[in-house]
Amino acid sequence: DIAKNETILPKDDPFVEHYQTPPILEILYELDPKFRESVEKFVESFDKPEIRALIGREALRKYTGYYGPVCIVDFAVSAGSMPGLFAMILDKIEIEKKYRETILAAKSWGMNTSYGFGTKFIEAVEAGKTVKEAVDAEIERLKEMWLSPVETQVKVMEEVKHESFDPAEYMKRYRARIEPYVKAAFEGGVHPGNITVVPAYCVGDVGHHIAQSMYNMAKDDVTFAILESVTGVLEKNIKKLLEAGKLTDSFRVLRAATGITAAATAYILALDGFTVPMVIDLLVKRFYNYVLKYPTRGAAAELHNCDFMDVLLRGERIIAPPPIGKGGKIMGVELDFTPITENYVLMHPEEYTYPGCAITVRFSSLMRLADFPCLLTSEPVTATVNTYIVAQYPDRVISPPMICKDCAVSRLLSGRRTHCYYRLGVTKETIIY
Template identity: 55%
Template sequence: MKEIYDKMATEAVNAQKAVVSTINNKRGTSFKVKDAQPYVDAVNRMKPEGEQSKEVFDLHVDSVNAHFDVLTGLTETVRPEDDPFVEHYQTPPILEILYEEDPSFRTSVEKFIEEIGKSEALIGKESIRRYAGFYGPTCVVDFAFVPGSTSNVVNRILQDMDIPLQHKRAILASKSWGMNTSYGVGAKFQIAIEDGKTPSEALKEEIDMLKMVYDTPVEAQFKLMEEAGHSSFDVRKYMDQYKQKMKKTVRAAMDEEVFYGNIVTVPAYGVGDVAHHISQSMFNMTKDDVVMEAINVVSNVLEGTMNNAMGNFRDEYSPLTIATDATAAATTKILWMDGFTTMMVLDLLVKRFHNLVLTNPRRGAAAELHNVDFIDLIEKGERIIDHKPRGAGGMVQGINIDLSPIEKSEILNNPQRYTYPACAITVRFSALMRLADFPCLLTSEPVTATMMTNIIALHKEEAHSPARVCKFCSANYFDYKCGYCNWTEAV
């Protein structure tokens, strides 16, 4: 198995390097979808080994290729306003394939849709709380069960339902790592209230939208994109063509008894590097040399640490833990260079969130999502790099995190070249604040996606999404909401 663990690390690092090298080469230029070819090439080198399921790998690899092929056939580029949604067009067609192939699953979904209609009190309460910022900064489309998230609400609705457990888990997974449409709970309610409608009218719109997300997911995503003003390509054509390309792969996974929750998850989380992480918005953001260097050194810390760990991974989860801890440690190390602690940043961003609620009542449902990812990242990083016994002393699972790329960085160690030279004390922090809105290559999503496919391929029949763990939410230092979390009650 050690060979598989090392392979996981290699594939994940290759995915990260493909994305980051492309951004280095293309930053500041006009984005073309075909710019993402190096990432697609890296994905195509992913292979199952030993006991790993070929069908699970096919869900990942075939999806990335289908996404790239369909997108390049429909458009030359994707405008920044549309790029966050490119990873939301996969789960809706996949769900509809499952509906068509397995009537019993469709029946369970229909019962769930009925239950949504009976859950006015719960949905109304959660919509009001999210609109008002009751939970503080949260992730409305969380990959775990954080209060204020869609998965938290869906989990509560499912708990007492009389449908097969595996169907419950698949329904839950489809609106977590499986990104079934771009919708986040409470969004319709919020806008309806702001438009002057009554709470009862707003609640009806909310429930109708949630029902539609599961009843006709492709149509729901089309409706959401039409309302959002999406114009880069024909989303209906995309989902139709993607569905046709993925039918054979999904059927093969079903035949091999891959858990439905994995079937709706794996195809979605790997495509975002094509026209989202490799995108015009990323090319614009990384025109700044310090922002680009932060991504570069974090990626180099990842690679160096994974090289240190080769042959020493404890199990199939170890590469993911070490990889994500390494990038967290690296990000926090950069933060420390400008004299900031994690708690200072938490204090700043949490306080800002509450004022944002007041000053922007029409804020996007997911506005603070990546800020939450970022503060969780740096808080974890601080626990890792702080000296013992306060922290882990820069080690994880007995492996030294290689922070030398930061120490050797010409750019990060010469901030005076990027501001008024005599007062260069906030340059690196300001770069991290840009990345706080877009931390996908710090957390890192291509690494996590690659690792998760490898893990799921070893446990194809088990539920992996949402993550059934405590997230150690950093915002809880200010807005303590653990009592509203339900990860321990996951269906």
């Protein structure tokens, strides 16, 4: 049996999403030798002086917090993200468009290993190595994750002392079961980038979103009430938009769903008198002190804070009155927030603190979700809708979406917009939305 414990330990559950893409990549390498050759060419470029310098610069910027809080494994090509870094590299070498798209897809919504860029560099510098040695270590790991993704995932899990189950055996069994479907999709004309994305994102719910860590967090009545009410707002308003004839294609469903949950989250924030700029200011300032206090922090430490801020910023734009915002409307339809206003727990914060001073209860529970906003974004919803989009448009790569995220952090640190990879070469060739 592959299990080593009765359940997946909380410390191991973040990695559940990352075991699918490595075996799928290795299957694709065998199905399409030209793809493997393109990946090898991509990896060989890491040793070119220009690209080596680029990797070193970006690793140093990650180490020092140059860009502020970043989503290192973002689903878009934002500043400081791995898709952004790989997009910059791909822009400097000649690789067939389909394979460039697949590489970007495999480390955005596809999750090629759990490795976060900069980890090896930071470890080496903090261990007393020279910067050159640190760059060498970083490049070695980046090469490994593309040339031997399954082996690299096992290695990364050993480094983080994963113990819930045997990663190698899991991926071996997963490959055996998924291979016929990968082959059928490949032969059926599904873009290989989409083949790396769909299984990764859909598997992550069990053992990750539905996990002991989520359960522990939701033991708090107010935190659970937030999750419950935001989901209620989503259900009520998706039906409302459907009845109004606004959901005319899958892309509109995706935009509506994510907009609704964002608006609901921002609505709850506003109940306690907090504004989105206050939260951005707080978390960005905390980030810089966190870098000083914990120089060996995990590469992904602040990524969910970024997601949380982005959700709030988008939600604020929806609920703010015109001309600043949309006046609480999506696609011209007024949102119904009654699942929040009729939620007993959220409407009675005085039952969860000193009753006469219950002005921070909902905010404090929202901040619990700042580290784990996956059911506010909502990842299960986006995973499902994106799968339908791939089914409808199999030959159009779904990831990374070539859009400007209007990152919340950039509202405070506007200078980082000049470093946003969205505005650079290779990313402009693939427009989905």
